[in-house]
Amino acid sequence: MLYLKLDLQYFAADEKTEKATPKKRQDxxxxxxxxxxxxxxxxxxxxxxxGALFLLGAPMKATMTGMYEHAFQEYIHWxxxxxxxxxxxxxxxxEISKVVAPIMGVAIIAGVTSNLIQVGVMFTGEPLKMDLKKLDPIKGAKKIFSARAIVELVKSLLKITMVGSITFAIIWVNKDQMMMMSQKSIEGALSFFGTITIIMGLASAxxxxxxxxxDYTYQRYDHEKNIRMSKKDIKDEYKNIEGDPQIKAKIKEKQRQMSASRMMSEVPEADVVITNPTHFAIAIKYDESKxxxxxxxxxxxxFIAQKIKEIAKANDVITVENRPLARALYKNSELDHPIEEQYFQAVAEILAYVYQLEKKM
Structure with missing residues (x-):
């Protein structure tokens, strides 16, 4: 039963039920x-x-007909x-470039804009790298019969049905006019079929x-599903970002030791040590030039207070007992920073007493 419980806990921790973290999304x-x-x-x-064909159709037609007229009126005699x-x-x-270039330009703008709308600015070469896993036939077969493949199939059938229905409906509505195009001029027939083609294209678009x-809603849902993380993944990611908690604790302990060592080295240079007397000790130094x-x-x-007092005693630094001042300075003062203005008078009186005592000594 114990092994079964542990296995269940392991699988629960490894189940991808959590939303992806910002780092996971970025990666x-x-x-x-x-x-x-x-x-x-x-x-x-x-x-x-x-839309561009609708707006530029007349100039494009004039360019093409002019090109044909010029070819059959002049080039044919050369x-x-x-x-x-x-x-x-x-x-x-x-002449052909003048016709094709605007359409190609619009197509490029449409492609870039549609990608920017969906994914924003993104440059990566990862999809171009060689990956032999993509050649695995078993994984390929799984993709063919996967839920995503079924969705893509249904989507393709739906697109064919929609576009085919729209095209057929437009042709059916205009079938009588199409039958009469044989009685129209070439220019009129070209204009009619061009208009019908643009209407079918815009409606299909x-x-x-x-x-x-x-489809985009489904793609977002499928993407979110694929990048889900397990609780174990989140913990591992946190460890990688922040570092192992045990290592961090050791680093902090080492930093505290180094800080305490540096602090103790400053005690012999202090002018006075203000004590609680047993629990607090604050070493004060006054250097007018600094x-x-x-x-x-x-x-x-x-313990640190006792060490400060021991070092002060060993280096003949005077110790003065002032319980409220010691507590206040410990709580409201920072190392290597001047004391706050509200403690100036109390500390000045202690320093004056220490200087008088040193003169007498």
Missing amino acids: TRKKGQVPKSQDVNTGFLLLLVF DLTENHVHTIFTEMTW LALLVLSVL SEAPIVVAKGVD
């Missing part, structure tokens, strides 16, 4: 693991591209020489954006 982000929906990129890209081919290629490339909201007020060079209670 995961450095590896390129962030919640991201490709549908947001696709929907945003389609929306901006078809002799086939090296210079003429170079000229035709250069001019055609320039909006549908994908609506779907992307649901400070306008007396400075506390050492203080302590119980």
Whole structure:
């Protein structure tokens, strides 16, 4: 029963039920693991591209028709020489660039913007590193039949259904006009089909954006689930950040010892030691060239207080008993700092008494 209880406690501690800590999130982000929906990129890209086509359609059409007119009116009469081919290629490339460049620019802006909206600014090379574990066929099979794969399949079917339904509906509504395009001019037919294409693109983009909201919500949920931590993970992370508590305790103890050793070395230079007399001891030094007020060079209670008094006695430093002043100075004064103004008079009287006593001695 004892072993069973210990095993249950171990599994409970190792179960990933806790939210990820900020450090875990930061480390995961450095590896390129962030919640991201490709549908947001696709929907945003389609929306901006078809929007650009809607706004720039007329200039693009004028450029393309002008290019064809120029080709069949002038280029067709040129002799086939090296210079003429170079000229035709250069001019055609320039005209095509004027048509394609704005759309490519909008596509790049859409891609960058959609990624910034989702993950912000992030540069990492972790996903590009070679990882032989990705070639494991067993893990690959598990991914194929995992819950995530099923969600992706359902999502793909839903996208195909939505886009197909929207496209079919728009074509069905405009089927009568399409049948009459044979009676229209080429320019009118191009204008009609261009408008229909842009409407289908914009409608599909909006549908994908609506779907992307649901997909992004799921991606965030799945990401949060994957980066969950166990209580043991949180404790281990805390130890790595803050250090082992036992080591920290040893370091603090060593620092206290060093501080006490340095403090004791200042006692022989003190002018007076004010005591409780048994529990508190405060060593005071007044050096007019360094400070306008007396400075506390050492203080302590119980064992440390006894050590201060022993060192003071061994170095002929006068000890004065003043219970309330000793308690107040210990509580309200810092090492190597001047005493507070409210204790000036009391300490000045003690120093005056010590200086008179030293003169007599």
